[in-house]
Amino acid sequence: MTVVVIGGGPAGMMAAYASSKAGAPTILFEKNEKLGKKLYISGKGRCNLTNNCTPNEFLKNVVSNPKFITTALYSFPPTMTMQFFEDENVRLKVERGNRVFPESDKSSDIINAFTKALKRNNVEVKIGESVDYFEFEDDKITSVVSNKKRVAVSAVVLAAGGLSYPATGASEAGYKLASLAGHRIIAPRPALCQIIVSNLFDYSKAQIPISKTQFPTGLSLKNIAIKVIDTELHKTIATDFGEALFTSNGLSGPVVLSTSSKINRCDLKNLRLIIDLKPALSEDTLDARLIREFDLAKNKSYKSVLDELLPKSLIEVVAQLTHIPLMKPINSITRNERRAIVYVLKNLSFDISALGSISDSIVTAGGIAVDDINPRTMGSKLIKNLFFAGEVIDIDALTGGFNIQIALSTGYLAGASAAKASSN
DSSP: OOEEEEOOSHHHHHHHHHHHHTTOOEEEEEOSSSTTHHHHHGGGGTOOOEEOSOHHHHHTTEEEOTGGGHHHHHHSOHHHHHHHHHHTTOOEEEEGGGEEEETTOOHHHHHHHHHHHHHHTTOEEEETOOOOEEEEETTEEEEEEETTEEEEOSEEEEOOOOSSOGGGTOOSHHHHHHHHTTOOEEEEEEESOOEEEEEEEOTTOOEEEGGGSOOOTTOEEEEEEEEEEETTTTEEEEEEEEEEEEOSSEEESHHHHHHHHHHTTSOGGGEEEEEESOTTSOHHHHHHHHHHHHHHTTTSBHHHHHHHHSOHHHHHHHHHHHTOOTTSBGGGOOHHHHHHHHHHHHOEEEEEEEEOOTTTSSEEEEEEOGGGEETTTTEESSSTTEEEOGGGBSOEEOSSSHHHHHHHHHHHHHHHHHHHHHHO
C-alpha cells in the first residue's frame, strides 16, 4: 500500500521525503511541469528557507494559530532544516534578522536538493498530474483518482498550497479535496500584501482624497513607525517599525506586509493606518527641534525647513496637510501652525480601503480549519488516513523564512505520520 502526497511545494516535498525515509512506498503528485515552482520565486529567487531562531522566538512570528503548530515545529525545527540542506551539500548563510538563504542565492539549489533526496529515497514523482478526487470506504480514503486512473492508498498527505501567485499553479484544488473529506474551510484571504488607502487626513483630521494629493508613489521610507487603529473602538490593532514603500494606490514594504497579516481578519471600514515619520522623537522633542530650525532659518521659507526634514516627494503632501503655503516665511509661522507640522509628521494618517489581491499576496491566510486536524500528527480528525501540510492549512506567519519553515515542519510531521499510519 502507498502513501500519496498531493502537491510538490516545500510542504509536499518534505512530506514525501519523510514518508519514504520512514519506509513507506510514496508517490508525489505535482500538477505543474516541475517541482517547487512557487519556491523557485520565493525571496526574489533567493529562497529565504527558514529563520535561525529558537522555536519559542519562531512562534512569536506566527500570526494565525501558533499553538497549533508547536508540535510540528519542535518535531522539525529550523536547526533540522539547516542540517537537512547542509547534508544535501547546500551551503547556507544567515543574514539580517536571522534569515537563512543558500549561500549561492539560488532557490534552484534548494529544489535540486529536494529532488535528489526524493530520488534517493525512491519517491515516485508524477509531474503534470493532479489528483481530482478521493474514493472513501467508511472513514478512510481507499484510493485517489488522477486523470481517471485510480491509485490505491494507505494514507494521503494533502499539501496543495493556497491561492497566492496563480502563475505558479495556485488554485482552490486543495480546499475542494479537503471539503470532499468533510473539512471546514476558513475563507482564504491575502496575507503579507500591500494595503490600499483612499484618504489622507490633515491636522484638523479632515479627509483629503488621495486623488487630490501629490501621492509620493515609489518613495521608500526607513525607520518609521506604523500603527493601525480601529476608529470606532478607539483601539490599536497592530504596530510595527521599519521600512515602508508608497505604491500607486497605497503602501507596501516590510512593515506594511507584516501589518496586512495582522489586520486581514478585521472589518476594514473603521481602520486607519498612521505613519510616524519621526518615531525617535516625542511630539514635544520634535516641536523643540522645529523651534531651533525656525530660529536658524527665520528669514527663509517653510519649504526650506521641510527640505531638511523630509524626502522631496513628501514636501508637497505635508504642506497640503498642514495648510501652510510652502513659500510662507518662517518668521511668520504661528505656534499653532508649528504644532500642526508636528502633528502631521507624527500622524500621517490614511483610511484603509482594501488589502492587495490574494493572487499578489506572498502567502494565503485561511484554509483548512485547524480544529479538525490533530496537531500531534497533522492527521484529520474526520478521516483516519488523511494528513495535511503547509499553506493549505489555516496557518500563516510574518516574513523572514517563517512560512517556508511552517511548510517544512508540518510536511515532515505529516509525512512521518502518514508512513506510520500506512504500516498499521
